[in-house]
Amino acid sequence: MGAVKETFDAATGEVAAQPGETHLAAVPFASRHIGPQPTDLADMLELLGHRSLDALVDAAIPEPIRLGRPLAIPAAKTEVAMIRELQELSKRNEVWRSFIGMGYHDCFTPPMITRNILESPRWYTAYTPYQPEISQGRLEALLNYQTMVSDLTGLPLANASLLDEATAAAEAMALTLAVLPPRRAPVFLVADSCHPQTIAVLRTRAEARGVRVVTGPVAGFRFGGDVIGALVQYPTTEGAVEDYRELCVQAHAHGALVTAAADLLALTLLTPPGEWGADICVGSSQRFGVPLGFGGPHAAFFATRDEHKRHLPGRLIGVSKDRDGRLALRMALQTREQHIRREKATSNVCTAQVLLAVMAGMYAVYHGPEGLERIALGVHRRTLRLARGLEALGHRIVHAHWFDTIVVEVAPSRRWGIDAALRERRINVRDLGPTRLGIALDETVSEQDLADLLAAFGSHGTPERLGAAEHRLPPALRRASPYLTHPVFHRNRSETAMLRYMRELEARDFSLTHTMIPLGSCTMKLNATSELAPVTWPRFQRLHPFCPPEQARGYHELFRQLEAWLGEVTGLPHVSLQPNAGSQGEYAGLLAIRGWHRSRGEDHRRVCLIPQSAHGTNPASAVMAGFEVVVVRTHAERGDVDLDDLRAKLAEHAGRVAALMVTYPSTYGVFEGGIRELCALVHEAGGLVYLDGANLNAMVGLCRPGDFGADVCHINLHKTFCIPHGGGGPGMGPICAAPRLAPFLPTHPVVPVGGDGGEAVVSAAPWGSASILPISWAYIRLMGPDGLALASKVAILAANYVAKRLAGAYPVLYTGAQGLVAHECIIDLRPFKASAGIDVEDVAKRLIDYGFHPPTVSFPVAGTLMIEPTESEPKEELDRFCDAMLAIREEIRAIEDGRADRDRNVLRLAPHTLLQVAATAWDRPYSREEAAFPSAETRLRKQWPAVTRIDGAWGDRNLVCTCPPMEAYAGQS
């Protein structure tokens, strides 16, 4: 560019050529977060024929819903200042030694896993592996995880992880309900020795589904009648290892299923649930190298018998082959999932906790079975030494058999002194009443820790040593079967080998470090390093979720501020940070709506209206929250909700309408003009409006759901507020609610949170995945009100720029009144099926040859691509993408014109691997160069797909979901 500098006024969006300093200097971080530079913005606006950014945004967003003022949040800080402020906040957290247990145990994350996975943008910025050809690395890592879970639980089929142990237990109940013959009034038995948060989450889920939960001692369980199943904890929440074999015999005799919530580390020493009769095994893999993080994120596991495979919740990775017959992995049996089954799905769960599951799987690869057993035995023997020491001091150990958790009974007269001595040594244990304390040890416990614990209970000496063979595991439940026998768990013992293995996997995947990931509805924006760095600070990582509140003052202050900011962003001031994913937010929000209707004596309002165009999760969540789904039509051409049909449905279900769920901007990526009227109609009918916040990135600082009529909405912090996608999790889906719903926000049985009228518990931890909340806090702090609004504006500009550049080559579907889209656009590829035999899949896979991660395929309209560029992509990248799309259009034209073969062409045979183009034989009617190097850019830097197009059907017909034997890889070179 020339000497003239463009200035850009973030408040007004005016761009003008003026001499002097750029305005972006005053918004320093925003200029890093936002991809297009000021001169780019001017060029982009010019193409669109708009004078300024504000003029464009005013044309895109209907006038009546515009905010018209800056958000009332603190002004932006620089990265340095933000980090300083967050450090101060973190210092108010105190890291005590937590021996509380209850499903959360401190652990050592191997530093190489922290540095090369948890802190590596090549792992954490990847997306869910919907495009398996460019996701083989993390798919293999997840297959390792599934193999590990399957081996340790003794059940053949394990999924790629769920959100947390408590929701996994609820999913087990849902599976039980789905696979058994229908019962009039189903009953699910839950052992009172399960973790309290698990029982609470299960009760919430059961109530909405019409299942009665009966809690009590396992000894009192009776099967028959309407009893569909039982949940037991192994070892129990107090640490006791109980024998449930007879229970399983009884349950099976009556056609009921048994679910075990188990501890993975204990399973290295104990008979796995699959061997003693459990049908389902769930639990948390947190202690396999994933930090406590004040509650999350962690990967829960779910394993079951083969016969239940079609009802397995969540993602499942399976083995298949590509077109060349090479072994290739991809997500299997996707028809189980909510995006396809909608209201018929047994679960609304969308995502997994991929990054955390990868870490846990790598922990097992790193240690191998011998290492894991050594860790488990070490923990057990330290626990035994602690128990001996406590007994020697005159305290009683309550249970006979345990792994790493004991309950000690102390004389009431000694309790006060013990509590004080524990506090003095900065030790947390579990309070189980006036005379009982629970102590759970873990792999981090040192000799000093043992000595300190015993000292707090009155000892003055050092803990005694044990004989070699001593243990307190029940002899009848000692594990005999081998586990982790696959070579992957044996050949990476040296750090050199391990590092190369991790790098080898990582190199197969596309992430934001390679290319834009323009997935519509997914907002793959920048995950800035300064936002991510605090996640691994010990004062955020090492807090137990149930530690006393005075040790978490920094977290509490961060939550308070974040809640206030999110409340201001949405215009819905009451916030719950508990939901761990957008789907959980939907479920929590709908439960709040149900709670409100119930409080008014209107529990009969059970109809939930959902537009045809809604994401499949919406109807699945509605059913999970106990609602009946009624579909509202959307206009075929405009994509708007059909207000006439809405009126008709409201009249048809008068008096029974509980809620409408609506996505805004719509799933078609349009700011619908009728949104106010739509909300008003639902309110007039006595219902409330749930707003799906998936598309909030188009609205922040420009318009607010609470202002145009929404009563509650969720925010995908992993989309709009910069939490990375982690390759398919973690996410966070907090909900923001109007004052009338505040009493019904999620609560928690261990740590009081949420509203007074609330009974719903949706996550195991009170604040969900607390340790990733600093990411969103940091983003808002860095951007300030002007930066956030600017980001939304540029997101809208970028989508319209792409739409405009592609419009001549491809039909752009759905635009608003002014011919503009919101923050994403849909291009139609259906016409090419007839003209060239090319479908959307062919174009998506061809984009991989051009070095791009394809956009969203066939959602919300089959046969289309939905493109969301986000504000973070530089104009050069947008242009590179558009150039690739236009070049692909010419490749299609060559087929249409008969210049290229209809079957054997660069699109139908995409993507092209290095092996293919380097092979001696090449019999295709196009050149190798056309295949693999279709653009100048790819000749400079080329990221190859690891495999060519995958035969998904073959893998679904021949399901294999654990690591295949080494012979399967043989002969592939």
Place this chain on the structure above:
Amino acid sequence: MEFPSDLRYTADHEWLRAEGAEAVVGITAFAVDQLGDVVYVDLPQPGTRLFAGAPFGTVESVKSVSELVAPVDGEVVGVNAGLADHPELVNQACYGEGWMLRIRPADPAQAAALKSADEYRALVGG
């Protein structure tokens, strides 16, 4: 696309072939084309009662799941057990080895009232 003239068809893309007092039911070539590679077929047990227009099972491809809708009232007398291990038969021979149910229709007149091949072809624009 092939729609044999000796079969009757429904708007839900099932076909029915009358064989004496019994009939065989499957899905049409159009349905197969829409589904893509079939990976699983969920069929009812013999003895199950069928009601015209009501779902009796599901057919799954890699990326979609569709309900199978009974063409007529009746009772299931047999199912194609081969589909359990070889769902691809539906793709390979939807009017032959990829059949799904053998049923005993309650009222033969119902079957006669279904669409002819020509009527069905007109419906799907084939």
